Amino acid sequence: MSKKLTKNRKKILEKINNHKKYSLEEASILVKKISFVNFDASIDISVHLGIDTKLPNQMIRGFVKLPHGTGKNIRILALVPKDKELEVKEAGADYVGLGYIEKIKSGWTKNIDIIITIPSVMPQLGSLGKILGPRGLMPNPKLDTVTMNPGKSIKEIKSGKISFKADRYGIIHVSIGRVSFSHQYLFNNAKEFLNKIIRSKPSSCKKGSYIKSIYLSTTMSSSILVDSKSFIL
Structure with a gap:
């Protein structure tokens, strides 16, 4: 088992350039390839925002309707x-x-x-x-x-509406689908979510980088850094 995990980790390292920012579409394709668990893993997106969470008018929270749902049965x-x-x-x-x-x-x-x-x-x-x-x-x-x-x-x-809220570090973490989803479904869901985050930018937010970083990952996988300029509103 340990040898298999080592091989899988090597495969992941070979597929991901940690110094590269991938386009959202590239990341949506690659994130499916780096999952090696024996179940339909969740695919998550994490967005680090340049907000001051101590200020009530900069707390980001809300909901968004994902075009293709999350693939999870919400109870x-x-x-x-x-x-x-x-x-x-x-x-x-x-x-x-x-x-x-x-x-x-x-x-x-x-x-x-x-x-x-x-x-x-x-x-x-x-x-x-x-x-x-x-x-x-x-x-x-x-x-x-x-x-x-x-x-x-x-x-x-x-039918796919999810809620989101920035934590005390200004990070929003949500699921946008499953490994079994097509990369186009993942791309569409991620784009819809990110556009919602951009539209939620507080007017009181300081000038500079509102979106500090975006990462895609699966259950127990490495994270893929996404270029925030690679998608259009």
Whole structure:
């Protein structure tokens, strides 16, 4: 096993020039070739932004609809009252009902990726902040996870809408597909995401480099540096 891993690492090193910035299209092709795991690995993009995360008006967060989705089955919990249950079930919610609030209080969160709710339910979730907050599961109007139209939000998420948020270092890290995707699908998804990030540039951001670096990678692979000038809005 160790010899095989060594050979794979050598192959990766041979394919990647660490001193080169690849075009987004080149990176979308190459990133598929450097995955050697025995499963359909996730392909991720990391963007380091030149923002001051200590300033509220420079915090970058939002959502974007990827043209080809992420290839992942997003498990959604809809915390809605009885009159909304049929709507969210038909939209594709995996777990439905306010009864899950008590389950969450008991520690149940491992089976969900996103929680959708409506404004009137939010006061009931205040006590769950310490549980949901650290896991990134707390519903937020800015991410369209607190909405008067939960069915619509669920359909959009199931069809490829993802949320993003810069961490304290100014880095945004999201999945844009799978190794099984065609390189054109990966390119389209990455381009749509990056264009959204550019459009989200705060007016208060200092002059200079807004996008410091962009990297594409797969699960357990090396990262590929992308030339930020290689795609057009």
